[in-house]
Amino acid sequence: MKGITRKFLRINLSNGKIGEEPIAEQVETDFIGGRGFGIHYLYREVAPKTDPLGEQNKMIFVAGPLAGTNAQAVSRWMVCTKSPLTGAFARSVAGADFGAWIKFAGYEFILVEGKAERPVYIHLTRAACQIEAADELWGKDTVVTQEWLSQRHGLNTRVACIGPGGENLVKYAAIVTNRRTASRCGVGAVMGSKNLKAIAINAERNLQLHDPEGYKQLVKQQIQMMMANKGFQYHKEMGTTGNPENTSELGIFPTRNFRYGRLDDYEKLAGEEYLKRRIGEFGCYSCAARCGKVHRVTKGPYAGAHSEGPEYESIWAFSGPIENSYLEATIAADQLCDDLGIDTISTGNTIGFAYELYEKGLLTKKDTDGLELKYGNHKAMVALVGKIARREGIGDLLAEGTMRVAAKIGKGAEAFAINAKGLELPAYEPRGAKSLGFNYATSNIGGSHGYGYAPQEVFGAPFPRKVDRFAEEENADIVVFNQNNGAVGEVGIVCVFARGWFPQLYDKLLIAATGIDKIGERGYLPRVGERIVNLERAFIVREGFGRKQDTLPQRMLSEPLHTRGSPGEGQMIRNLDKFLDRYYEIRGWTPQGIPSPEKLKELGLGYVVKDMAQSQNAKAI
């Protein structure tokens, strides 16, 4: 007897209907929670070919089964929906307190469907849920929006909201909570398309756990293990600001729109430089790391700019792509993205793309509202951030993301568009960290590092085995392992930086929280991870994705990487096809990249088989 009831809240913005629904026991057992619930419900409820920005698309705001407890680093949350940027599955993860507040309200997730006629926000308490007018908030940035809602509903309010980026349907708009963001895949645009400005939750801690006493003991162990971990201590001190030096030394810090693997003066981006500008720190709910380092610019053209961050990806996004080492500009651009609600990675990558188009003569000063997009020009970069979020001038074009901009411009622009399945690549060069690169190619959300991060290549982690970062099909097993393992971590939406306890305690914490004893069986969690990845794959196969879309930008397949003295000079992706053959074989998929009936049945996903048989790609085999 589990002794707990898990449920979700369905909110229909078209007809105003709001209601609780139970989560079936079989779904709990098969998917546990978090991303598992996200893809399970999305697959069943969003029909193939649904317009991502149409009324029929749905959004799932989901926390993990451990969120809101005093366990450390487990209160992150994510949005699952169909992406307007890629047309594929979207899973976008954020931190701060909002995940805990979803649980305090009494739910595993909030499912939003339909479309409001006018701007609205959702106000949720444990006792009631109301759809309120948000006309007054429309057009406001994320800082003002959160302050307004806190003043109206009290300090115990936690908000997830969009800024002008989401309202203007920027294809890579973010959802912002405090200063943390669910950034990737354009989830903010989906919210904007529904005229949903924000979800504001008022609630106090009130959780059901299957085994509260056992859980308490496990948390004690978790804290001890975390505090005794060297990696945790370094992360607590530096956040992710220490990584630019590491990736530059490795030659995988993408520079000049992914032509080089190192910024010449990368020392200027060092963690110690950020430390000099640090004015505070911020932590997510129940996490001692407090890894959000707050920086302020005190002099120069960006004096007064301040940001919780930039963290590694954003440090890169506003330095590498345009070859900028003036970190005050990076801080300013990062702040603007958070205020206006757009993804730093896609924004920075798209701006780098625009600079290359300008260099090649495919964009001119006439197209760029007079901005000179010459490498190193950080003022133009910062100006473009605002233009994109507001869709002003050239910003209206760039707000569409690299894939659509390239299609619109033509004349070979596609050769410089650095995305996978339409999602802009992040801060790791795929030619120098090839397992990460092949993860970009095969990820069900597109070019995401988080979907299947490769710590073996970036940090030398020898788990589950040592890896040669320049090997290709030989590492297909590692790509599968990293992707499945990532999905396992995201049923509990555990922070990837929480170190020192995960392998020993994760399953035990999940059992104590949910009462699902099967989690303790050998191989059960990896199988859940595999199930999730396969169902996500089925979702995108149903949308028409297959082997042809499992690819990397032309540059990675045809141009050698230049590393300016770091290792990896001359590397490129030499045999994508061999890699895919091996990867599909390990996955149990067809040579076209479609989950086979046998694999689906083995994973308890027999109901998906007929959808695969009907898919366009299956017919093409």
Place this chain on the structure above:
Amino acid sequence: MQPFTGQEYENMSVQIDIPPLLRHLTDGATSAKVKGSTVGDCLNHFVKLYPKTKRLLFDKDGKLLRYVEVYVNKVTTYPEELATPVNDGDEISIVYVISGG
């Protein structure tokens, strides 16, 4: 402390797995055989073989950098680190515990 020569442990052999970050400083070698009775001995021998790796392992006081973690047979040596004893046939892994978003 006497400079390490390696002769003290002639009959012992420990393998160091060289992480990606150091491989361009080891002429591409992915592993090295070293000698020593502790992690510190082994890393000193390693630095003797590949002197350029020193800046990415030790600070100016000779302590392991605060973002370098050493594992013996996939078990962390933290907090003993350099003082951790090793045995013949052990495998040392060097991991950079830097966070990357």
